[in-house]
Amino acid sequence: MARRKNCDAGRPSAAGSGQVRVRVRVRAASVGGMDRLTTRGRRQFRPPLPCLPGADAAGENEAPGEGAEGLEPGGRVCCSGWRGALAERTMIDAHRMATLPDAVENGVASMILRNGLAARPALADRAALQPGTAMSVTGAAGGVGMARSTPAAR
Template structure:
């Protein structure tokens, strides 16, 4: 079968389309015909050797996909051949067929396109875990999202709106403003051209942020740490700036706010039942039109490297999707 192969951790430019053997599902796994796979920042980090794990090479990148079940392991009870599903895995999505654990897969509601479904579990799953499970967000609270036009950031804006939060979107260029406003941002801050401290103080009447959802890291995170409200929750989600921030601990001490780590992939591994329930909730929200995944563009499988480079350059709004079938 056709698959995109990463043979060395040298980045998207060295990915190649090749032929590999079809994978076989273990007892708790399903095998799917992949119709669509999304391209994430994590995928780009993984093939560049910059992620915290390194699978044995050669491997097939791709953490999230959607398609049709063609076979199931002996222990699988939730799915059967013919079911339309979305699934997540550490690798394997950029191929004609992939395997995924039963607990990391979810049945698609009728009428949901594969392209949209392939963007939900990572983006909205991360946002859901952060806002609902970790921050315990309450209606009316102020949520500040950095990298708000990216895949995970836009999902946080969209889900924050659905949860009744006051959403402030942080962006790095003005051309992203219209999209984040359409997805529910009531206020927008361009932290490359505006003074972040002054804008947040103005927006919150000096009270600060209840929930900080930071995808960027570096200096932006350090600034947000000085803008938190009493008893707020500041969550590091990722470090797209390439810089892991350092934080003086007197800042959370003085305002009694919490710093909550958010690694949704680890949560899914450790608490599969809870994660599966969250996936069902997200798919119902999708079916009801209450969340709206944004697909920036659809590319063929052989353009996976180009898609990753676009993600790395931060020119993508929402997600790029690879159309496999």
């Protein structure tokens, strides 16, 4: 695969920047609907070109920005950003990351956040579910359906 010389992943955040960004060495990335829309220029948010798609990934934290609490260099993480997860390395906001236990494979971890992030608004905002509310989930064979079923059961 040819390398793009004009794509810069950026640098870890410096003290006082107000935004904590972390450089991640990508080991696995998932491809989803948002990536499909991005590559076709059909998202409501259109990133500047050239744009490397890929919203979700799992890998190692290579360079935590100053102020990235709980993120150790070399630690395994899953992350969800707006673009760049299909690169070998990408920059992600620290608040869009989670540390991973060794038992979770990278391929699975690259899908965890997006499914959960998609399920939460459906349950909390659209359905306005409260603890103790009964609900029926049909067609929960995909990742979002499973993510909706798990918290709803509690």
